[in-house]
Amino acid sequence: MAYLLKGVSILGAAPVDLYIEKGVISGKPVDGATVVDATGLIALPGLVDVHTHLREPGREDAETVETGSRAAALGGYTAVCAMANTSPVADTAGVVEQVWRLGREAGLVDVQPIGAVTVGLAGKQMAELGAMATSAANVRIFSDDGFCVADPKLMRRALEYVKAFDGVIAQHAEEPRLTEGAQMHEGEVSTRLGLTGWPAVAEEAIIARDVLLAEHVGSRLHVCHVSTAGSVEVLRQAKARGVRVTAEVTPHHLLLTDELAAGYDPVFKVNPPLRTASDVAALRQAVLDGVIDVVATDHAPHAVQDKECEWSYARPGMLGLETALPIVLSVFGPQWDLIADRMSIAPARIAGLDGHGGDLTQAGTPANLTLVDPAASWVVDPAGLASRSRNTPYAGMTLPGRIVATFLRGEATVLDGKVAK
Numbered sequence: 104m105a106y107l108l109k110g111v112s113i114l115g116a117a118p119v120d121l122y123i124e125k126g127v128i129s130g131k132p133v134d135g136a137t138v139v140d141a142t143g144l145i146a147l148p149g150l151v152d153v154h155t156h157l158r159e160p161g162r163e164d165a166e167t168v169e170t171g172s173r174a175a176a177l178g179g180y181t182a183v184c185a186m187a188n189t190s191p192v193a194d195t196a197g198v199v200e201q202v203w204r205l206g207r208e209a210g211l212v213d214v215q216p217i218g219a220v221t222v223g224l225a226g227k228q229m230a231e232l233g234a235m236a237t238s239a240a241n242v243r244i245f246s247d248d249g250f251c252v253a254d255p256k257l258m259r260r261a262l263e264y265v266k267a268f269d270g271v272i273a274q275h276a277e278e279p280r281l282t283e284g285a286q287m288h289e290g291e292v293s294t295r296l297g298l299t300g301w302p303a304v305a306e307e308a309i310i311a312r313d314v315l316l317a318e319h320v321g322s323r324l325h326v327c328h329v330s331t332a333g334s335v336e337v338l339r340q341a342k343a344r345g346v347r348v349t350a351e352v353t354p355h356h357l358l359l360t361d362e363l364a365a366g367y368d369p370v371f372k373v374n375p376p377l378r379t380a381s382d383v384a385a386l387r388q389a390v391l392d393g394v395i396d397v398v399a400t401d402h403a404p405h406a407v408q409d410k411e412c413e414w415s416y417a418r419p420g421m422l423g424l425e426t427a428l429p430i431v432l433s434v435f436g437p438q439w440d441l442i443a444d445r446m447s448i449a450p451a452r453i454a455g456l457d458g459h460g461g462d463l464t465q466a467g468t469p470a471n472l473t474l475v476d477p478a479a480s481w482v483v484d485p486a487g488l489a490s491r492s493r494n495t496p497y498a499g500m501t502l503p504g505r506i507v508a509t510f511l512r513g514e515a516t517v518l519d520g521k522v523a524k
């Protein structure tokens with residue numbers, strides 16, 4: 104199928120007619136192309152998420168690769184990296200290949216499995232990183248996300264091991280001894296509410312340790328969901344020294360604060376916890392100046408019984424795929440080059456996903472892209488989301504930016520704001 108995106112603006116530039124044929128951007132008009140009226144629409148390279156929880160295998164009641172893929176495509180994504188904290192854990196070639204195959208079958212986004220660093224995420228014994236790397240799933244990112252690789256010797260070994268195949272360790276930075284029993288950010292609000300706090304230093308101490316380890320062994324480190332101003336400063340210094348470290352922030356940490364815990368609605372319970380307004384300001388600045396490379400969703404679907412209960416019993420995590428771009432647009436405004444870099448180009452580079460995050464002005468670029476209507480706003484209705492779960496913190500909010508269409512290798516996965524296959 105060939106397409107003509109008529110009058111589309113690539114990253115905010117003057118409108119052009121963009122032809123797609125045989126999976127790539129065509130340099131010349133194509134006869135018989137299906138016309139998509141793209142007047143007023145912005146074309147971005149397809150978004151790439153380096154941090155998605157798809158819950159399959161094991162918790163298909165919360166999400167499946169298929170439902171998560173639908174949510175991703177509707178959110179403008181063409182590739183997502185699926186975290187390893189499934190059941191069974193994605194710590195063998197067999198499990199990562201299964202997830203990869205399920206992604207192919209759904210066919211809506213490229214699902215790139217992340218492999219666990221340690222067996223069962225238990226933090227004791229290194230998983231078969233090499234077997235996962237050489238499997239059909241071609242794993243390059245390894246993470247025990249949900250848990251921190253707390254043992255410094257194991258972290259060092261893992262960093263050294265993945266160097267051979269240009270892999271990267273994505274660390275969930277949380278010193279477990281400092282967060283025992285933690286329910287929310289440690290600060291004024293936690294004191295007032297009488298909830299056990301998760302101090303900023305529990306994140307900052309691990310990031311400081313890990314950038315030193317990465318520097319020592321010359322390996323690539325990626326820091327998941329950075330949430331504090333102090334973490335930004337540690338990263339800034341490490342990058343200035345030339346340490347091979349990249350970092351992500353979530354849309355919710357760029358917008359929401361710990362004050363939201365005061366209503367005890369567990370939809371706002373997340374790991375790392377929502378922080379203070381000054382942390383939010385520092386994280387925004389870090390995205391602007393590039394100390395934070397990537398906005399990643401940390402899409403964390405949870406079933407109703409795991410979320411709609413008392414705060415202390417609720418699982419941490421929030422949905423993200425269908426609201427990420429609108430939230431980022433509401434935070435930064437129409438800075439399309441910035442958005443394309445932090446949500447597509449940089450994450451594709453970190454994950455090694457060739458063909459994503461490409462230059463849409465170049466003929467021959469794989470046609471992985473999304474069309475956004477920046478003038479349209481919409482109200483978030485949890486029941487209307489494609490995710491199998493409902494735990495969005497944005498219910499009832501009016502957000503700017505509607506995702507109109509998404510193309511994966513030239514095939515429409517979303518048209519008119521609906522899944523197209």
Ligand SMILES: NC(=O)N[C@@H](CC(=O)O)C(=O)O
Pocket residue numbers: 156188248249250275372373374375401403404418419420421
């Ligand atoms: N972010 C969360 O609060 N939860 C994630 C795990 C994680 O990213 O730490 C989950 O798997 O639910």
Ligand SMILES: [Zn+2]
Pocket residue numbers: 248249250275327328374375
């Ligand atoms: Zn995490």
